[in-house]
Amino acid sequence: MTNGLKTGVASTSALRRQREREQRYQTILAAAERLFASEGYHGASMENIAQAAEVSVGTVYFYFKNKEDLLVQLLSDIGFRIRELVGIEFSRADASMEGFERAGLAFFSEFCTRHPEKIAIFFRESVGQGPAVEAIRKKIFDKFIGDIVGALERLAKNLGLAFKSPHSAEVMAVSIVGMYERVSYQYLIWRDRSRELPMVAADALAFIVGGVKNLCAA
Amino acid sequence: MTNGLKTGVASTSALRRQREREQRYQTILAAAERLFASEGYHGASMENIAQAAEVSVGTVYFYFKNKEDLLVQLLSDIGFRIRELVGIEFSRADASMEGFERAGLAFFSEFCTRHPEKIAIFFRESVGQGPAVEAIRKKIFDKFIGDIVGALERLAKNLGLAFKSPHSAEVMAVSIVGMYERVSYQYLIWRDRSRELPMVAADALAFIVGGVKNLCAA
Amino acid sequence: MTNGLKTGVASTSALRRQREREQRYQTILAAAERLFASEGYHGASMENIAQAAEVSVGTVYFYFKNKEDLLVQLLSDIGFRIRELVGIEFSRADASMEGFERAGLAFFSEFCTRHPEKIAIFFRESVGQGPAVEAIRKKIFDKFIGDIVGALERLAKNLGLAFKSPHSAEVMAVSIVGMYERVSYQYLIWRDRSRELPMVAADALAFIVGGVKNLCAA
Amino acid sequence: MTNGLKTGVASTSALRRQREREQRYQTILAAAERLFASEGYHGASMENIAQAAEVSVGTVYFYFKNKEDLLVQLLSDIGFRIRELVGIEFSRADASMEGFERAGLAFFSEFCTRHPEKIAIFFRESVGQGPAVEAIRKKIFDKFIGDIVGALERLAKNLGLAFKSPHSAEVMAVSIVGMYERVSYQYLIWRDRSRELPMVAADALAFIVGGVKNLCAA
């Protein structure tokens, strides 16, 4: 306080440290993402990841508790980004199904095309990797399903419609998530048709719209 | 057949051998199925599997090329059974969507309830286990998708309808498969609501019917 | 039963297998003993031990659960041998202190001289190696102390003597064990005076005899 | 001392520094003692110790050469304190065995009860930790043995007694140390009977007295 300079200098170097830490963290995470997607979760060794990130194994363990933690952080990040991009569209959906379409386009045309590795990790590499990973996967899925259920309920309320059964909203949400998953898997991971994805997406969205209509009644 | 006693005796013992071989094969496969589902593909060691099947490790390797082969055979069997039960309903579907509903019920109310381990293996444990496994998974998915596409095309033809786009049929099929997958995962693996599954299935099927209608036009 | 030869052959090869197994087990244990004594418990790696035993690392793990198990088996064996050699003399001690002297000579002049590595492992390398190892150490010590307490009580009874306090017998036994331990450590491990050990032992035993007398009273 | 103000100020701050340094040193040593005793020498990492002492790892390395040094300093300190408390009683022992009893009580009733962690470190955690540590352990033991030998020799001289053999004094000293060690281990570390220790000690000391008498003759 009494010493502007010193504090200034100190905070500057402290900030830089902080920044560098964050950068290293991200570098390692990025390397892991790349390798998990290309070599598979088990195929990528901690050694490989460290090399790809240009750090030592010890450094990886300084930033992440263990290999599983690497995957968990990756999943958290992926889940966050998807919701940021897609969930927001669902939450805007009110009196029409336009929000559903915008959400789908955001996912298929933007997210999938830009981040095929994230799709591979979320839908392929993180599946069946033990309880801890399954737990976070379930959490992410549940949040996403919640977003869609919210959108459906607002839609029904605003349009004065009722669902066929008490499960309907949830089942629809789960179904929609399942479609997202398998369509992206089929057209992005198994065959790379990322260019056709927008058209494919259009059909998928029409399917969703029809499905939703059929489970609501005046 | 035409030979005398000696051959008869020989063929009898040969038959018994054949039968015993087949039995052993199935015993091992069953043990693997159980363990893959409960401990995970990586969590189950060949030693474990051999013990569970009450044979030696060597014997497991006599009947199966390697661990991956065990999974592949399991997947083949699962794929076959699903098509046998579900695919047949799709192929019967002609001029109405009833076939789609029967297929869905067969899957959710029969298959899922009776074989939750097969669902776990197909949708969880076999995901992301390397190229060879992915290949057979893709093959099974593709066949199943083909069944549904066939049903959709017949339906369209018989009702004089046209698809919105050339992709439509395939996208719908992929979507339906995705729904099957995630709905069973959500209501069977993540939470055990096998008793509610029939009701859930009803909603899911209504969703499908609506989706299909929306992608066909007179 | 009906086939002497076959059973004979079978049992022969089965026996040989059994024998070879036991031999391998002992070979590995011996290698571990040697290395633990010379390099220290932590200084000896599983790799080293495997090499010294001329087997692969995997084989070591086939016979022993882990490194700690190796130490535990070693300790069990050492404890057993000491009691076999020394404890028997205590149990023979009845109406005089001769048994105490024979026991001491057996320990110092026979066991220590013949198995300095076992002494090193029991009194040096196995100390402070975690709860599991401490547990077995305590068990062995307690048994040994029990042997001595038994001898003391018989002695007292036969000579019509009484102990000073209820603890006396146990405290004496613990004291005697402590003497055994430190005397062997001092004259065998820290300096190699194995040749003088018999004389040293004589003095130590005289010390014990005097101590015992002082804690018993007519 | 003789300098004026400036130096005075300087020496004041220098003194404070000196004091702070000494404090830090002791804080770290205390943290190490606590952790070595509770987690074991290997179980306590330098990181743990630094955290417990509320300093950084680097600081620990500023005050101590390495982890072993931490243990060595600890041992030195423990050895010093034991001699300070116990050895002094032996050195006072002249014409009677009272000194031996006072020494024993000092050890069992004072030192053990007050510093169980030091006992654990000296008799458990520092055993078998490599040549350097063994060397200092031996040095401490030897000094302590020397104290006792001195007391024994003075006693013999003053009472006009002779030892049975040239080894006798040393063997007795070693035996006494061994008793101290194992009795404290048995009644303090393995079972916490610190409250009964005084009584146990009484018996142990009577044992020693008897033993000594038996090895001296008029």
Next chain:
DNA sequence: GATGAATGAGGCTTCATTCAT
């Protein structure tokens, strides 16, 4: 003097697979 991020050698352990009996 103090900090704490970075290092990397080295340890323990697992497990799919082979092969002599």
Next chain:
DNA sequence: CATGAATGAAGCCTCATTCAT
């Protein structure tokens, strides 16, 4: 055909120690 002991590559992870700031 069945057995199960043997293999050894490869993985994950720890931790004492260093050094630029």
